[in-house]
Amino acid sequence: MDNKYIDKMLSQMDTELSSKGMSRRDAMKLAGISGASLLVGSTQIHAMEKDQAPIEKSGVTGKIVIVGGGLAGMSTAARLTLSLENPDITVIEPNDLSVSYQPGQTLIGAGIWGEDDIAYNRDDFVPDGVKIIKDRAIAFEPTQNKLTTAQGQEVSYDYLIVACGLQLDFERIKGLEEAGRCYSTGDNSQLHKTLGEDGICSIYTAEGATKTWEQMQKFIAQAASGKKTNFVFTHPSTPIKCGGAPKKIMYLANSRIKEAGARENSELTFYTNGGSMFGIPEYHDAVLAQFKREKFKWNYRHNLIEVDKKNKIAVFDAKWQEKGPWDPIMKEFEVISKHEKKKVSYDFLHIAPAQIAPREIAESDLGSAGGWVPVNKETLQHIKFDNVFSLGDIAQVPMGKTGGSVRKQYKVLVNNLISKMKGEPLVAKYEGYTVCPLITGIGTVMMAEFNWEVKPTPSFPLDPTVERWIFWLMKIYALKPMTMYGMLAGKA
């Protein structure tokens, strides 16, 4: 546990709180009881560990292989180490910075954090006794209980956990084919070479977030100098990790533009492939009200399909429905779906890329037709192979490709895996909780929490649809230590 780091974050937070005449104790009261568990100091984290129901160690044995050592994989490995007397755990992960704190990329994109703030080394978070294979698993034989890595090493297992994440698919956008597919961390030089330096950016990679801030400054300066500037933000047609990020970067850009006094010359437009702002009606209404208040423009059912870098034109596939002829049998008018290409000129274009399951999973017996790993959405057990579990971005659960979902999933998965090893029924259930701390400006965050029933499930006794400064402090200061030192230790 890195106490020094947490103390530093907390003292920064205290400074901000005291400037508003508030103590941390008051802030915790305001944030409510479960907020208190987030806003803890280093000594309090130890206290919290004691408060929690102690993890019972189980004597069951079996070789557990985890594919993917990101936040989901490493947190699971840590918790399994705590839960088993004789853990035999292997994690397969090629990327050295796999556990980097990706939620921070929005903040980097707006110049609030730097890349150093989110870069974390996988090897610093390997629980004692867990073996690491620095390689990619590329062939799976779930009927034989074995897999093969890119270097040709065969790994057999008794239990397999798939947590290999997803890939960003820039290559499906015409004009950016060269960018190829990539992961959020790792070497993305090809991607950034393709995106270039003329207004196209994406916060979905760490390096891309830094570049987003560079580009954003450039075009804010252009707007401030009196030139009309179009800021365009996209949202793709596939499931994406952190569904709020495309909007968060728009809100933050708006804050920075206002800061520079350039709002008059700036037009901010959001193009989403979906038909609403948010899947949950309460949050949709809240976001829509924020869009109106900030005078943003928005277009539903627009999917980015082409970018003309030279002329700075983005082409969207716009879909709509028209009333057709009367159908005398159904006694209804027919509905005709139509679509056309719509050209939009941009100065600054933020792309949220389409996101897909890696090919090795999609084409293996583990993947479903859509590529994701089909699991029971409550027990996280594979629907075909009962010794295979999955969590995180690659798992086919209806909601929430976020770190907040993983925080609930990995505990459920570990409980169920141990039940399975004991031969008992799987009782732990994932309720679909996910959270989206939607940054609506520098200094305000709307804490959108929800579950399967698409009902807001706030952790705080406060109206969740209101943007609050206290949530901003949590997002900036408290969520990272909780993730890096709580979850990755298998405890939070």
Add this chain to the structure above:
Amino acid sequence: MKKVMLSISLISTVLFASNNTSTYKSGLLLPPQADIIYKRQCSKCHGDDGKQISFKGSARVTYGVIAGLNTEDVAKTLKEYRGGVKSKDYQLLNKYGYGALMRSITKDLSWAEIDAVAKYVNGLK
């Protein structure tokens, strides 16, 4: 931590010992291995030497000799066959009626892999 380091070094020794490239698959974001891709995807029609011009046993099917073609031209053509966006609105290259076939072969290759294959084709004598 020591234990971890030890196990890492142990595993890497095993790795190097069993270094076997036959597990390579295209489209997985691995470093491209042009010879394997060529053998699997191209050689059946174009021949191991890139000079085969008809499929064995079928006189009607003909192909061009590809051995030694300019690297950039081959790469450009393959990229045009492959296309990017998955939409009906964009017409993909369909040279000599082989568009659908070439697309099925190239659609999973990354740009880096196509470049590597083009270089390999150029090097065929």
